[in-house]
Amino acid sequence: MLQAIDLTKRYEDGVLALDFLTLTVKEGEIFCLLGANGAGKTTTINLFLNFIDPTSGQALINGIDVTKEPLKAKKYVAYVSENVMLYGNFTARQNLDFFAKLGGCPDLKKEDYYMYMRKVGLPERAFEMRLKNFSKGMRQKVGITIAIIKNAPNILLDEPTSGLDPKAAAEFIKVLSSLRDQGKAMFMCTHDIFRAKELADRVGIMKEGRLVMLRTREEFLEDDLEKVYLDYMQEAVVG
Amino acid sequence: MILQIAIKEFYNNLLTARFSIGFIMCLFLIPFSLVVNLKDYREQLKGYEIERAKTEKSYQVRVYSALRPEIVRPPEPLSIFSKGISGNAENKFKIRLETWVSTADGYETGRENPLLMSLFSMDFCTILVFVLSLFALLFTYDACSGERESGTLKLVLSNPVHRWKVLIGKLIGVCLTLLPVIMFCYLLSALFVLLAPEVSFSAGEWLRVALLIPVSLVFFGLFILIGLLFSCCFRSSAASIVLCLFVWVISIFIIPNLANSLAKSLVATPSTEELRAGNVLLIREMGKKINDYSQSIIKQMKPDFFYWDGKGGEDGYMEFAGASRSTMDFRRQFNEFREPLRIEYAEKKGVGQKEYMDQLDAQVKLANRLALLSPTDVFRQVSNALCRTDYDTRHLLISESLQRYRDDFIGYLKGKKVFSSYEYFTRQPPGTFMDYDEIVRVRSGGQFNSAAEFIKWRKEHGGDRSPLNKVPIPGTAITDYPLLELTDMPTFECQSPSIPGVLRQSMGKIAGLIGVELVLFFLTFVCFVRYDVR
Amino acid sequence: MLFHIILRELRSNILSLRMLLALVLALTVFGLGTLVFVANYKIDRKEIEHSSQQEIERMKAAAAESVSSLANWGFNQDFGPRSNSFISNSREDNLPVRFMYDSFKVDRFFVWPGRNPLSDSCQPLDWMFIVSIIISFSVLLLAYDTVSGEKEARTLALSLSNPVSRGLVLFGKYVSVILSTILVLVPGMALSLLIILSSGRIAITRGTLAETGLFLAAAILFVACITAFGILTSVLTHRANVSLVAALSLWLLFVVVVPNTALYWAQKLFPIERMENVMQRINMERENLEKGMPEGWRKNSASLVENYAKLENEFLASEMKVRRDWYNQMFSQYERTRLITALSPIAIFEYLCEAAVGGGYLRFRKNWLDMNSFQLQFLEFVKAADAKDPESPHAFSPNSWGISGKPVDFSDVLIFQEKAPSIQERFSHAGLYLLILFFYTTAAFALSFVLFVRYDVR
Ligand SMILES: Nc1ncnc2c1ncn2[C@@H]1O[C@H](COP(=O)(O)OP(=O)(O)OP(=O)(O)O)[C@@H](O)[C@H]1O
């Protein structure tokens, strides 16, 4: 379970990146956060990962305050970052191996890694290829695999589908759905409204650090999500 | 967990292009430096052999006035590892009564061509320092900043690991990468030394080489930490590498050279001219004393200065046979006065010389102290000390060993009372000395009855001495006598700082390095804990 | 268009950290080095003046004694520190600067005996050192990622998607690195000159300014060469950190390896005769000459002086022949070794600086030749003085009593004056090295051009 309670972040230069965010993502739920560039999505994730300290408020992972017990909290969370480079000199499997051990799954075998990589749709030839020769989407898939292998109850995803081809994206959606079925709480920042609409249990729209809209699946299925989003953005220009 | 990270770092380093390039550099430069230095050592050895053959002759003498021991120091085999000042100081010394032990004496270590003095050469330690410190920096400069740029730092830290564990893991990983390279370099050098026929190290020398290893580890640790610190201070690895490299250049090129020139301007090189001028005054004073004395005893003893066979040379060397009794007596008395006086004046000259040397010492010491600002120079000083090519070893040689030997030697001469004995300049037994008249009578076969007659005759005959060749007197040629037996001569023993002594001396420097490392580690730790991973 | 590219590159260079660091470091070392130079110059100058003064005194004494003493006493000629050695000392601390001569021969040269034998050989922080170490290093740091770095940042593809030729882009980068380096170099030189001017101890003449100009020209050529190498390393690889390692290896090769192996090459490739051999040869010749004299000549008092003089002259001629031959071996050993070190542009730069300031080996060689011709003049002078004396036997030879015993008026005695190498001499000294440097530069740039044209910008 991911919880944000009055989470606020003001950067040193005075930018208010996150303004009293209160939010809960329950087990078996996918929460999609939409928002313009610079709205504060990545900031939220960084706060959950304790990469930055909140100005005020709390971020809880499975009820554990990340600022107080960061290590304990990190046990329960996996992370897919946007556009990760990973270790260019290692092969995909070596990268997975390293992060699996860090994440606390020390005894996975080669076959297991191959299985996971197949699952996210990496081509076989890439399994033992140096990562520096990967395309952007292939790297992204390795990043996703790392999160899957960690098998944590919560997953934070920062624009995971950027750079994925439509087929891969569709497969990725399937993977996420199956993870949801396993009861994982997922928090995903994305610009991909259609995937969000397809996948999310709840959708939020963030604007200048504030959550300006929050709808459940039932609610937004009726609306045209894109139109809603654009409307909110429009207001920004007017307001 | 730390292990995992260390192993990952290790593999990651191994797989990089910089590792292969650096390793190839080592593979190429280390043997090359050894070949170069072995060649230089061989040249020095050649020069040494020639010089030593010459010094053997300095003990083959018939009289004590010819006995002036020559000492040639063999080239230092450890200079293959660390040259120090072994290349620019001379290795041959002659013990004289008239001069105090000095540095300005002897041959220039096998460099026949004085122009070659202006060419530089490098030793094993220099290459090691250059290449491996660069190596250390290149492996650490992007340890944090690089991972941040590639986003992996975020991924790593999204796992339940302490940051310090990540840092330690990285540190161990880099050490694991560098350690084999350093060991490889040392093993390679040991192999070269073992295979070179002309060099053979004693156990003590091997120990000294072995001690170089931990010292170099401490030294490279410092560069590793500098690299890590910069990598944790900066968000971009481009910035951290630039800073690292500037620190490197400053430490290797700027500080040592600056320290030397600065020391020269702070403690001026003493003037050899002044020293010489002072010596000239003393020599003049002494010359006058000797002259006065000889005039007075000539007046008193009225020697006739008849020499049959004789030779003379520097530093009081004289050797006679078949001279007249009055001449021999005069010589004996003259030496009895002159030689102690010359020793006394040598001591007096020594005062100025000591001052001169002290100033040279002060300059070097200051330069060394200033250069301690650079870690490379700390390593250089320690490695020179271990390899017996440093300034202290030299100092010990000049102002202790040679000094003591000179004292011993003079004590030996004095103990035998040679200055007041005939043996100082002739081997002819005093009982066989003859008067001038007698010599003339015997040699001319009765042609002349007295010296006065002969002198008169000679004047009339244009300086002809041939009548004296008629009847030879046995035992009046220098070569009639055997060489001196010098079994009880004191022998020269060269002291060099012992290993414990060197260690004690270098302790401070090494401790300083370690201290700086601890501080650096602490700073790195603080920076890394506060590092913004985004 | 070229102008536009250069301007952009310059702007980004000037704002970069490395440029700032290079500037700070260069200015600091320029300043410190010059301060130290000013302090040391005074001390060294005093010492050398002292010793020269002493030689003059000795010469006076010899002249007052007799023509014979003037002819036979050996004198030292010292070549003191140059006032322009803040530009380049050219290793004069380690080169022979003292020549020994008498009227018959110039037969030996020594390194300055007053230097501290206990201290490590170090390079003074002159302009040449700063350029060859700090500036060359900065140049490489500026140049190593001009191409590979831009590729990584993907800006290269962006620029090349515009209608500009690749050659132009590369040339623009090349020129801008050189220009930025000049921006570091010139303030440093100005600072250094300022310090010297304000110290008031060393006069800056028009000649010094001309030498400064020559030095600047040499430095720019050198920087152009190193930049070409830096760009080459950048074009060779696709990743900035690999090209950095390549650039550093190259730099190590140029700065450390090549110059420091000179001694080895000298001993290995161009060995010369050992001193013992030479001495042996001289002695053998002597013995032969002595044997060649008529039987019992020493007893023949009538022609003893003439015969003795003849023999001594023969000795001298044979010894000088052997010695000259040996010296020539030394010179050619040294010169050839230098040619080998010309593998490294940094060594070439050093030789160019030597030519620019008229110091180092150029100065040594010139002085050696000048000394030799001076010695002939001196001999003529002494002979003339001897000829004036009717009582002299006129048996002119070394170590002999066949020369006039009358004193000479010291004011007539010739004294050696050092002449700085002329412009022609400097250029002929530098010519070959300039050619090599030029070759390196064009080769490296041409190679990087070829590689850049094929460079994969993705
Ligand atoms: N280190 C920082 N210091 C100051 N301001 C920052 C910092 N990082 C982010 N910001 C500001 O915080 C705001 C939110 O940034 P954030 O990265 O969370 O946006 P985002 O929603 O993830 O955007 P995108 O869709 O482009 O990824 C932006 O206005 C940004 O300028």
Ligand SMILES: [Mg+2]
């Ligand atoms: Mg973002």
